[in-house]
Amino acid sequence: MTLPKDKSRGITVDAERYRWLVRRIGPGGWDLRLLVEHAAGQGQRLVLAFEGVHGTDSIPRITPRYVAALIHHAQAQGWQPQSSGRDLELQPSTLRGIEPERGAPVQPPTGSLLSSVLEFLPLRTSMPWLHHDPGLFVRFRICAEVSDKLLGTMFAHLVEDAEVRSKSLPAALEGLAGITIDGDDPPFSLEGGIEAWVEGRSVIGYGCCAEPHEWIQWRDLLEDGSPPWNGHDPFTTARLEGGKVLFVDPDSPDEPASVSLGQYRLMLRRLEEDRLGFVRRVEAWVGRHAPASVTVAVCERVAASIGIPYSDNIRSS
Numbered sequence: 311m312t313l314p315k316d317k318s319r320g321i322t323v324d325a326e327r328y329r330w331l332v333r334r335i336g337p338g339g340w341d342l343r344l345l346v347e348h349a350a351g352q353g354q355r356l357v358l359a360f361e362g363v364h365g366t367d368s369i370p371r372i373t374p375r376y377v378a379a380l381i382h383h384a385q386a387q388g389w390q391p392q393s394s395g396r397d398l399e400l401q402p403s404t405l406r407g408i409e410p411e412r413g414a415p416v417q418p419p420t421g422s423l424l425s426s427v428l429e430f431l432p433l434r435t436s437m438p439w440l441h442h443d444p445g446l447f448v449r450f451r452i453c454a455e456v457s458d459k460l461l462g463t464m465f466a467h468l469v470e471d472a473e474v475r476s477k478s479l480p481a482a483l484e485g486l487a488g489i490t491i492d493g494d495d496p497p498f499s500l501e502g503g504i505e506a507w508v509e510g511r512s513v514i515g516y517g518c519c520a521e522p523h524e525w526i527q528w529r530d531l532l533e534d535g536s537p538p539w540n541g542h543d544p545f546t547t548a549r550l551e552g553g554k555v556l557f558v559d560p561d562s563p564d565e566p567a568s569v570s571l572g573q574y575r576l577m578l579r580r581l582e583e584d585r586l587g588f589v590r591r592v593e594a595w596v597g598r599h600a601p602a603s604v605t606v607a608v609c610e611r612v613a614a615s616i617g618i619p620y621s622d623n624i625r626s627s
Contacts, residue, residue: 312351313330313345315329317331318331319331320349321374321377327348327349328377329346329347329349330346331344332345333345341359341361341362342363343358343359344357344358344360344372346358346377346380346381346384346391348392352392353392353394354390354394354395354396354397354398355391355397355398356380356391357397357398357399358399358400359402360402379408380408383405383408384398420510421507421509421510422507422508422576423506423507424504424506424577424578425451425504425505425507425584426503426504426505426581426585427450427451427502427504427505428449428451428501428522429501430447430464430501432447433446433470437462437465437470437476438478439465439466439478439479439482441459442459442460442463448460448464451584452522452585452616453588454584454588455587455591456591461591465479465482465483465486468498469482469485471498472486474489483600483608487600487604487608487611491614496614496615497611497614498612498615500616501518501519501521502516502520502522503517503520503521503540504528504581506546506548506567511567513559514540514546514558515559516540517542517543518543519541523615523617524539528548528578531550537549546560553570553571554568554571555568555569555573585617586618588616589612589616589618589620592608606620
């Protein structure tokens, strides 16, 4: 089967013209296939399989340089792109010295930090705006530095969960602005929790069923000494002991990491500043696509869902 010209890309290697395409396959769409064929479209196809591409940090960047190197490698293995035959299937682990480019790894913090994280299961369908592909787990820190693509992914999930009509981003945002806030429940269904870093070392993570608006429990620890709940499994938490805050991971063989009460207050302040910065970032992003009334309504709902009020000290206008 010839690769569709409107979806594949052309490349010239050693004066021969080829076409290549990356497809997502599998039950969850978690596997990638790089397909390469001669431009004539009648010969043996080259197939490279990437298994288990679950999250945005595991997506290989397939570039023309990588495809050209792969073509040379396949030809050395006997690939006959202009002769009929079964597909030549290769695995990335067998390609010595040929690696796809990847995004820069996320650098851990160098100090002590309470990091609030949002986590999304794969999208079921695409939306008509910039976002990460369906089939990927997406995870990012709540802060002012969130990219447009990640915000687009978050709103794609919110639209999908709320079953809002999404023929365009402005229409989708207007639909989200009209969602009724029911009692004390957060307007949007978001999952995530708190990660604790002490001097650049990850000391606790969050479990499933945690929600970002529950971060207030980490502030209440200093008020009444109640250990915050950070989701079940792995049951990580923190407690006051001897004038310090201890971060407790029951599954860790190491002694609990600790910080002084003063350090902990600074970590809490940074945690709240990250949330304020995130809502301002959402406000700027939504404001580029929706009128002011919709922007305010959407930001009120986002802020409530991560546990802060959308008040005059957040609004930029």
